[in-house]
Amino acid sequence: MVCGAIRRRLALGLAVLTTSATLTLAMPGSAHAADESCAGRKVKTLTFSTGSVRVYKQRGTICVITLPKTPGPRQYMMVSVQARGFHPSMDEGLYTRYAGPRGTHAGQRKVRVKGAVGAGSVDTGWVRF
Numbered sequence: 382m383v384c385g386a387i388r389r390r391l392a393l394g395l396a397v398l399t400t401s402a403t404l405t406l407a408m409p410g411s412a413h414a415a416d417e418s419c420a421g422r423k424v425k426t427l428t429f430s431t432g433s434v435r436v437y438k439q440r441g442t443i444c445v446i447t448l449p450k451t452p453g454p455r456q457y458m459m460v461s462v463q464a465r466g467f468h469p470s471m472d473e474g475l476y477t478r479y480a481g482p483r484g485t486h487a488g489q490r491k492v493r494v495k496g497a498v499g500a501g502s503v504d505t506g507w508v509r510f
Contacts, residue, residue, distance in 0.1 A: 419482045424510050427494065430500030434460060434494060438510055441488045446481035447496040447501030453477060461495040465507060469493070 421439025432449040447460040458480035459473035464487040472480050485492075492509040 397425055419446060419484065427496065427503045427505065429496070429498075429501045429503040432458075432496070432498035434496030434503055436510060441486055442484055443487045443492050443494075443510055445481050445494050445496070446479055446483075447497045447498060448479050452479075456499050457497070459495070459497040459502075461493075463493045464488075465490045465492070466506035469495075473497075 394489055402480075419435070419437035419439075421437040421442065421444060423435055424438045425436040427434040427436065434445055434447050434449060437446075439471040443464070445460050445462045447458050449456065449458065455475045455477055457473070458476045459468050459471065460481040460483055461469045461471040461473075462485050463469035464485045467485060470483040470485050472483050473478070480496075480498075489510075491509050492505075493507050494503075494505045496503050
């Protein structure tokens, strides 16, 4: 009786592990989507010729991320967010999928967002999100 219960528990545990591993392999994009996102709600998408910058807001905190139109090859990407009166928070380099996320607490201040992928870029100037 005890051996049967142990076998059932092991079989159930193995079934759960197999199912979770299968789902993880079947949906590789879902694990990556968590890496390339900011907390909060998306308030703006700034598009330009070679990519886009997504702007998120949560309780006065602004978070930005730059995404290329064609991910894959290593290319120059940059994202920057600056609250009025503070230093910019910037991430730039050669990336394959995204630059950022970068955030700053803005409160009710105006914010400047910049982003670039290759030769294309966007700059909002001072705006309130």
